[in-house]
Amino acid sequence: MTSAHAHRDVKDLAESYDVIVIGAGPAGLSAATTVSTFGAQTLLVDENQTPGGQIYRSILLAQAADRRRLGGDYWRGREIAEAFTRSGVHYAPATTAWSIGPQHDEQGQVIGHEVGVSANGTARLIRAKQVVLATGALERPFPIPGWTLPGVMTAGAAQIALKSSGLIPEGRVVIAGTGPLLYLLAAQLIDAGADVSAVLDTTPKENWLKALRHVPAFLVSPYVAKGLRLLRKVHRRTKVVRWVSALSAEGAGMLKEIVWIADGQEHRMTADLLLLHQGVVPNINFSNAIGCKHAWDEMQLAFRPWIDDWYETSVAGIAIAGDGAGIRGADAAALQGSLAGLGCAGRLGLIGSDDRDRHAAPLKAQLAEVTRGRNFLDTLYQPSRSFRIPQNPDTIVCRCEEVSAGKVRESVRAGAIGPNQMKVFLRSGMGPCQGRFCGLTVTELIADERNVSPEKIGYYRLRFPIKPLKLRELASLPQSDSAKIAVLADLADTHHSKSQ
Amino acid sequence: MHREPDIVVIGGGLMGACVAWGLARRNLRVCVLDEGDIALRASRANFALIWVQGKGLGFPAYAAWTKTAAADWPRFAADLESDTGIDVGLDQPGGFTLCLSDRELQASVDALEQLREQSGALAHPYEVLDHAQTKMRLPAIGPDVTGAIYCPLDGHVNSLRLFRALHAALLSRGVDYRAEHAVDTVEPRDGVFIVKGTWGEIRAPKVVLAAGLGNAGLAPMVGLDAPMKASRGQIVVTEKASRFLRYPIVTLRQTDEGGVMIGDSEEANGASLAVDHAISSVMADRAIRMFPLLADLNVVRTWSAFRVMTLDGYPIYDQSQAYPGAFIAMAHSGVTLASRHATILADAIAAGTIPEEVSAFATRRFHVSACA
Amino acid sequence: MFRRAPDRIRDQFTFTFDGMPITASTGDSVAAALLAAGIRACRTTPVSGAPRGPYCMMGVCFECLVRIDGVGNRQGCLIPVREGMKVETQKGSHVLTVEQGS
Numbered sequence A: 001m002t003s004a005h006a007h008r009d010v011k012d013l014a015e016s017y018d019v020i021v022i023g024a025g026p027a028g029l030s031a032a033t034t035v036s037t038f039g040a041q042t043l044l045v046d047e048n049q050t051p052g053g054q055i056y057r058s059i060l061l062a063q064a065a066d067r068r069r070l071g072g073d074y075w076r077g078r079e080i081a082e083a084f085t086r087s088g089v090h091y092a093p094a095t096t097a098w099s100i101g102p103q104h105d106e107q108g109q110v111i112g113h114e115v116g117v118s119a120n121g122t123a124r125l126i127r128a129k130q131v132v133l134a135t136g137a138l139e140r141p142f143p144i145p146g147w148t149l150p151g152v153m154t155a156g157a158a159q160i161a162l163k164s165s166g167l168i169p170e171g172r173v174v175i176a177g178t179g180p181l182l183y184l185l186a187a188q189l190i191d192a193g194a195d196v197s198a199v200l201d202t203t204p205k206e207n208w209l210k211a212l213r214h215v216p217a218f219l220v221s222p223y224v225a226k227g228l229r230l231l232r233k234v235h236r237r238t239k240v241v242r243w244v245s246a247l248s249a250e251g252a253g254m255l256k257e258i259v260w261i262a263d264g265q266e267h268r269m270t271a272d273l274l275l276l277h278q279g280v281v282p283n284i285n286f287s288n289a290i291g292c293k294h295a296w297d298e299m300q301l302a303f304r305p306w307i308d309d310w311y312e313t314s315v316a317g318i319a320i321a322g323d324g325a326g327i328r329g330a331d332a333a334a335l336q337g338s339l340a341g342l343g344c345a346g347r348l349g350l351i352g353s354d355d356r357d358r359h360a361a362p363l364k365a366q367l368a369e370v371t372r373g374r375n376f377l378d379t380l381y382q383p384s385r386s387f388r389i390p391q392n393p394d395t396i397v398c399r400c401e402e403v404s405a406g407k408v409r410e411s412v413r414a415g416a417i418g419p420n421q422m423k424v425f426l427r428s429g430m431g432p433c434q435g436r437f438c439g440l441t442v443t444e445l446i447a448d449e450r451n452v453s454p455e456k457i458g459y460y461r462l463r464f465p466i467k468p469l470k471l472r473e474l475a476s477l478p479q480s481d482s483a484k485i486a487v488l489a490d491l492a493d494t495h496h497s498k499s500q
Numbered sequence B: 001m002h003r004e005p006d007i008v009v010i011g012g013g014l015m016g017a018c019v020a021w022g023l024a025r026r027n028l029r030v031c032v033l034d035e036g037d038i039a040l041r042a043s044r045a046n047f048a049l050i051w052v053q054g055k056g057l058g059f060p061a062y063a064a065w066t067k068t069a070a071a072d073w074p075r076f077a078a079d080l081e082s083d084t085g086i087d088v089g090l091d092q093p094g095g096f097t098l099c100l101s102d103r104e105l106q107a108s109v110d111a112l113e114q115l116r117e118q119s120g121a122l123a124h125p126y127e128v129l130d131h132a133q134t135k136m137r138l139p140a141i142g143p144d145v146t147g148a149i150y151c152p153l154d155g156h157v158n159s160l161r162l163f164r165a166l167h168a169a170l171l172s173r174g175v176d177y178r179a180e181h182a183v184d185t186v187e188p189r190d191g192v193f194i195v196k197g198t199w200g201e202i203r204a205p206k207v208v209l210a211a212g213l214g215n216a217g218l219a220p221m222v223g224l225d226a227p228m229k230a231s232r233g234q235i236v237v238t239e240k241a242s243r244f245l246r247y248p249i250v251t252l253r254q255t256d257e258g259g260v261m262i263g264d265s266e267e268a269n270g271a272s273l274a275v276d277h278a279i280s281s282v283m284a285d286r287a288i289r290m291f292p293l294l295a296d297l298n299v300v301r302t303w304s305a306f307r308v309m310t311l312d313g314y315p316i317y318d319q320s321q322a323y324p325g326a327f328i329a330m331a332h333s334g335v336t337l338a339s340r341h342a343t344i345l346a347d348a349i350a351a352g353t354i355p356e357e358v359s360a361f362a363t364r365r366f367h368v369s370a371c372a
Numbered sequence C: 001m002f003r004r005a006p007d008r009i010r011d012q013f014t015f016t017f018d019g020m021p022i023t024a025s026t027g028d029s030v031a032a033a034l035l036a037a038g039i040r041a042c043r044t045t046p047v048s049g050a051p052r053g054p055y056c057m058m059g060v061c062f063e064c065l066v067r068i069d070g071v072g073n074r075q076g077c078l079i080p081v082r083e084g085m086k087v088e089t090q091k092g093s094h095v096l097t098v099e100q101g102s
Helices: A026-037 A064-070 A077-086 A155-165 A180-191 A205-219 A223-237 A285-290 A330-347 A353-371 A374-380 A405-413 A419-426 A439-450 A471-475 A481-494 B014-025 B060-084 B102-122 B131-137 B159-172 B212-222 B277-290 B338-351 C030-036
Strands: A016-022 A042-045 A090-092 A096-104 A110-119 A122-133 A137-139 A152-154 A167-169 A173-178 A196-201 A239-241 A244-250 A257-262 A265-270 A273-278 A280-282 A294-297 A302-305 A318-320 A396-398 B007-010 B030-033 B095-099 B127-130 B147-151 B176-178 B185-189 B192-197 B200-204 B206-209 B232-240 B252-254 B259-262 B298-306 B316-319 B326-330 C002-004 C013-017 C020-024 C065-068 C071-075 C086-091
Touching: A016 A026, A016 A110, A026 A042, A026 A077, A026 A122, A026 A330, A064 A155, A064 A180, A096 A122, A096 A285, A122 A330, A122 A471, A137 A273, A152 A155, A155 A167, A155 A180, A155 A273, A155 C030, A167 C030, A173 A180, A173 A257, A180 A196, A180 A223, A180 A273, A196 A244, A196 A257, A205 A223, A205 A374, A280 A302, A285 A318, A302 A439, A318 A330, A330 A353, A396 A405, A396 A439, A405 A419, A405 A439, A419 A439, A419 B159, A471 B232, A471 B277, A471 B298, A481 B102, A481 B277, B007 B014, B007 B192, B007 B200, B014 B030, B014 B159, B014 B206, B014 B326, B014 B338, B030 B200, B060 B102, B060 B159, B060 B338, B095 B102, B095 B131, B102 B147, B127 B131, B131 B147, B159 B176, B185 B212, B192 B206, B206 B212, B212 B326, B232 B277, B259 B277, B326 B338, C002 C030, C020 C030, C030 C065
Parallel strands: A016 A042, A016 A122, A042 A090, A122 A318, A152 A273, A173 A196, A173 A273, A196 A239, B007 B030, B007 B206, B030 B176, B206 B326, C013 C086
Antiparallel strands: A096 A110, A110 A122, A137 A280, A167 C002, A244 A257, A257 A265, A294 A302, B095 B147, B127 B147, B185 B192, B192 B200, B232 B259, B232 B298, B252 B259, B316 B326, C013 C020, C065 C071, C065 C086
């Protein structure tokens, strides 16, 4: 078996693979490594320069100082990335996957998938019998007044800057929101020497009550000791403001001041950097555009794709592992990736079902172990209504097209009863981010205005390319005779395509 | 609390909304039954051209109908704006067909000459331009453009704002618009029509089938028919770019918001909406040869949609002989013809008689000789 | 608003932002290098002209769009910055000029 080697140029990739894995976080790395050990020709496509995803970003480049700064949990990614490096998986870093469509045989039967990839201005369609999406999570939208001002970023962004470039926030830094990552980031930044002026905790009081019944499972979970240690550290080293019920960022073209309400009182603080976080949600752009079935998760307040025991979606040959299938965290993602890899190996006939199940049993046991206590966290850190469904009509909801919450509500009353009609009315979700930072907000706003469940409202129907592609790249893809006829009818033979 | 409407319009796309608005302006109580958020909405996928050039070869009434539709668009847009305050971005500077080979140009010229012979003085004006003449008017064209046809009557609108304006207009005229009211059956009984869906039923003395592709199933229920053929089109859309093109090109236009739309393919496919990258590639390739400066623009969306395409490609407007009061209205060119649908067609439906100008579009043309 | 951990100052080189020379470290993305240099806004929106800066740093928000070596609307957080790179503020929508295509 050859060791994984980077193909900088998509031109070097094979025409087809047994398995294409998209995403090089813990789920993708594990899926690719696992399935390739059973002899599957495997390609892993990832947008970043090096393996690790967001959670283990730059892990193979990290030095002792990074380990001290980022902690043991981060360092755990090294083993996963190194195992991948030793595997026979073909690796395409700095490569964007932008579409997945069915591949048909001459009788029109679906025999696999065709994955659109692009790097350095060259696009190609690569075939695969099985595809594993490991595209992870993204920050839940945090639509507050002023969240579009330069100087306001996601907490995850600060963590990425810390991991990939060793950037440490300085000046007056405020971290606001809710969720386990909030305190983790605060602790990491404080350890790295950042001046964190305040942590504004938006966790609603009533969540503690609701979370009580999940305490027993939580107490025996791996989160407990870690969580308490973080909380203590943050409380000792910076000002923590609890029960924040409203928040906004102010400034003329640049963040100047943060305004919040806690215990009925308005407070102000000048700030240079505001880091927002209220949990992460599955990144469903790919699975949505493919047409996989999704359901609304009432606990995590997000849509997630339907999957079976082997992480296969409602579309045969497309599996989703890791946070993209529902938020379970990095340790669970790695295990899910291995299980999805076993599932692929089984569907490819590289492994019998008995063998597959035998390999899977210990992984499933570990998965149950590492996800224990998750219900407590999900309940405690469920972001409050007012931070998900903007109350102020002027708050921007769609950052790209600059659509406000008030406009969305108005349009519901004018007949735009769902997110796709809303696109037509307001262009919300039609900018370059393709709804990633407004989709959930728009769904919940419409649901609120119509007084029905988000499940019933549904989500944007997304279109390929799910990441932008240059027109010249699209023009370079193979052109069939039937395609020329579709565009030019009986003049099709006059179309002399460039032979690049 | 809803009184029985005078008329039920089935379909809330461009056709249904135009007809409903027209009827409401004539003070009729109108109820529009529309589908939900996810539906085969040709109105959401259109190319937003108001296009006269080359239309109506073999069907003079259609050539005339299209021409008057374009001529009447400014008034239609102004009326919409006065009802809603929404400017639909109408611009009719004339439009081009850009040709990338002499044969393409010749094919266009031949078709237009035939059209001129057919329609005589009523034929639309046009100019045939060579590369240099085209470049004078469209400086961004590439060397592969061999020539162009220019017709001064063509134009375009912002189709998203048009859609929104029509909805706002329905609201302002008190139309009872009901989303998530897909219609399963229409039953004629004792001079009224009972329109039913999983949501319940509603009755009215008149009904308009404006359900696009859905008309094929509904029409036979009221003694009408809607012979259709499968037609799938694909569109590529880029990110917003600075203004480089005011004129609509039949296969390419820049919206007033800056995005570039590239169309338009046609396949006899009524089964799958999966985007065919090979078709996108041909369209993208031609777009770059027409305007090389587009090569580095980012594509943000591609999609395919089924056209509302009748068997011969021309509109169908008709009233049921067996059940008078039941009307059918469907057309592929829902944007171009919007000004007719909201006025003359709505008037005809309100009056209950189809005037001469519209009678050529009755379905009997499919049952007599093929000369129509 | 950011400073760099001393152990991460590596193989420094220079690129320009709107003509201004900026020092970057090997491994930086364009967006990270701009943040390290104290630059918060890197574009204005095509809709209202409002200034925007890097927001997610992971390729999904499209707020860090910049012009790089003459090509508009590139995602600064996904592109490694290189010596001599000419990075510019993305002002509104992608600028098309006739010369660019000929």
